[in-house]
Amino acid sequence: MHRINDTLSSALSWGIKREQAFAKNWAQLVELPPVTRPKPVVWTPERIEHWKRTGEKPGPVMVWTPELTGQFLDFVKADWLYELWHSFIFLGPRRGEMAALPWTEVNTDALWLRISQQIVEVAYKLYGEAPKADSVRTLSLSLESADNLVSFRSKQERKRQEWGDAYVETGRVWTHENGEALHPDWISRRFTRLVELSGLPPVRLHDLRHLAATLSLLAGTDIKVVQEKLGHSSRQITSDTYTSVLPEMMRAEAESVMAVVPRDIPFKVRTSLVIPESAWQGDIAVFFAHGAQRSGDRWVVGVQTQPDSDLLGMITLAGRGQDDAANAAVKWIRDHCTANNLELVRVETFSDRYPEEQRAAFSLTRFTIARTESPDLDGWAPLTGPPPARARTTRRAPNGRRKSA
Structure with missing residues (x-):
């Protein structure tokens, strides 16, 4: 109305x-009643169970959790448009923007694509037009997103050779296998069908735009950056829509407080913590501290990079529950970082992943740490020429994939 x-x-x-x-x-x-824009609602286990039992969606706008998102990407891995679904999830474009995107607005070496066109569908007829001024934007690509675009261009080239003269040249990034441009409504219907086949709780194609925003906020991205990524006209629209979507966001905030002010829980080091070089990805290492209640108030906490990997270290403590075990692990890792010139970047607790009947006897904490060493003056090479055009460059590995250099 x-x-x-x-x-x-x-x-x-x-x-x-x-x-x-x-x-x-x-x-x-004309006076009309006010309208409140529906906010995204996350698919929690309780809501999924209700949907399976009744077929009812809790709200018009639904968002998958990161786990459900991963399941969908795994399911559509072999689909012709896998790279398109990946782009919707991690870049948050509108469907008309993706349908209109030409290869001339994509640079996989410099890691960007520019949204400057869109296709509007009215009564299934297509009209090309420029987006609103706030929606014209340049999106930064991750290495994985850029690799996906390179992969899709290779698939297109193979189809171009297979179809020969019958191949339709449109210059568009996302096309059918014969080169024809994608109709925005067809993209929506195709996505809906894939979700049905996957058995996952239903979301609309436009809901992936909300998902991209919430995943960015969950990863700690500044809301101003998310606003520009989505092409919103104001920061307030982004804030009002997304800041309370995922329960994990609230949990991450609580975990950050715990990391900043750890409780002083006495513990004994049974095996000193040693982080092998294989655990590092560049300057970042991620590992888990698993806590288990042995008997009474006695707890054992061991550190591993994966559940089935060797122990990197172990402590014991007298604790009243999983919170004490997690706090002792935080203090242990913090002390290790201080002694070894490392930085504790992030602490996340996942104790609620255990079955409810086992939850009181186990704890699970994930740590992200970073190296903080910098070369001294002797380690810096003199600058003898003009500065490089980009700090980040890429090179081709023998298998054709791109790597940072």
Whole structure:
């Protein structure tokens, strides 16, 4: 009703200014009840169970958790448009923007693509137009997203050779196997069908835009960056829509507080912590501290990079529950980082992943640490020429994949 009235008001205003056909804009006198934009709702286990039992969605706008998102990507790995679904999830574009995206607006070496066109569908007819000024934007690509685009271009080239003269040249990034451009409505219907086949709780294609925003916020991205990524006209729209979507966001905040102010839980080091070089990915290492209640108040906490890997270290403590075990692990890792010139970047607790009947006897904490060493003056090479054009470059590995250099 609001959209219809706005359209009528715009038309009447045009008639008054250009044709002087009307004396008054009657649409501006219409009073309509206020409308609250529905906010995204996350698919929790309880809501999934209710949906399976009744077929009812808790709300019009639903968002998958990171775990459900991973399951969907695994399911569509062999689909012709896998790279498109990956882009929707991690970049958050509108479907008309993806349907119109040309290869000339993509640079996989410099890791960016520019949204400057969109296709609008009215009664299944397509119209090309420029997005609103706030929606014209450049999106940064991760290495994985760039690799996906390179992979899709290779698939297109193979299909171009297979189809020969029958191949349709559109210059678009996302096409059918014969080169024809994708209709925005077809993209939505194809996505809906894939979700049905996967057995996952339903989300709309546009909901992936909400998912991209919430995943970015969950990863700690500044809300201003998320606003620019989505092409919102104001930061307030982004904040009002997304800041309370995923329960994990609230849990991450609580875990950050715990990491900043760890409790002083006495513990004994049974095996000193040693982080092998194989655990490092560049300057970042991620590992887990598993706590288990042995008898009474006696707890054992061991550190591993994976559940089935060797122990990197172990402590014991007298604790009243999983919180004490987690706090002792935080203190242990913090002390290790201080002694070895490392930085404790992030602490996340996952104790709720255990079955409810086992939860009181186990704890699981994930740590992300970073190297903080920098070369001294002797380690810096003199600058003898002009500065490089980019700090990040890429090179091709023998298998054709791109690597940072």
